Amino acid sequence: MTPISLDEIPYEITDFLGNVKDIRFPRQGHTSDVGIIQSERGYFVLKRTKGEQYCSWLSKEIHVLNCLAPTKLPIPTVFQFVEQQTENQAWALMEFFEGETLRQALGNEKNMNKKLETIFNFGAILSQIHSTPCPKGLIRDSVWLDEMLRQAEVNLNNFKIDGTADLLEILKDNKLTPIENTLIHGDFTIDNVLVRDGEITSIIDWSGGALGDPRYDVALAIRSKPNVFENETEVRTFFEGYGMRIIGEREYKYFVDGLYEFF
Incomplete structure (x- = not known):
């Protein structure tokens, strides 16, 4: 797991977040870098993947979450998804849940x-x-x-x-x-x-x-x-x-x- 710095985050996401107050990094698996962000708009989960396999997984996850958004299942809302093909990275900003x-x-x-x-x-x-x-x-x-x-x-x-x-x-x-x-x-x-x-x-x-x-x-x-x-x-x-x-x-x-x- 690699900590995410503010200057790495795509502008589409930083523009949505506004002023970022804090980023913390929970214990996680090895397929992505995950940060919990506190900004002037509240708390969010930011996920970054690197490499063809893991980026394809994140892209699939965002597709699934968008398809399931109308259901009553307790799943995260997707706010932003950015693919950086030249850097072989993908980013997703999602709803944060306590727990x-x-x-x-x-x-x-x-x-x-x-x-x-x-x-x-x-x-x-x-x-x-x-x-x-x-x-x-x-x-x-x-x-x-x-x-x-x-x-x-x-x-x-x-x-x-x-x-x-x-x-x-x-x-x-x-x-x-x-x-x-x-x-x-x-x-x-x-x-x-x-x-x-x-x-x-x-x-x-x-x-x-x-x-x-x-x-x-x-x-x-x-x-x-x-x-x-x-x-x-x-x-x-x-x-x-x-x-x-x-x-x-x-x-x-x-x-x-x-x-x-x-x-």
Whole structure:
């Protein structure tokens, strides 16, 4: 993560912000630089990506967020998006939401009843996503899983990823039986959901949003992490919030230990 200085920010964004009072940099992943900006207009999230792969992800995320703007989902509003092709950078200015990641919240929560309540809400918000009609702008002619396998091969040949050629062949030869596709988030992990006092405040990082297989979201949601989803009670509570259990061990392994290794 590289801190963002004011003189780097595109003028389209600084003109929108007005006088900037403060920028802070939260803990984050490795795909972008993220700053929380306080300006005379309030608080905003500023995201910068570098390189072809990460810039394409940010461009996709902005497209998805704009398509989903009319829905009732708790997602950020996009205020500005700037692509700097000569510098191979992209910038997005988005709405700021109070809260911490679900990973942080669940890892720090000592009260088991409150922890389970938050996990229930996590399942419920995913159910809300999957029951939201998919906007036409996110519907492709191709089958979602076929498209993901094609993109997995592109990533394998062009980027540093965890997946291997042998694993990709196994995934192609053992495709899951299709189910009805829904709107999906595409990277529904405990790092991409913000909470405050147990309530979901926002869902972020929507570059994978599409009409797709809802089992993919569910599998990524319940991956076991330190202090999170390490026991069946927590997994069961998630599915109580979601409303049904739509995956078994085979689907879980196909997505978590298979397809996700390429993204």
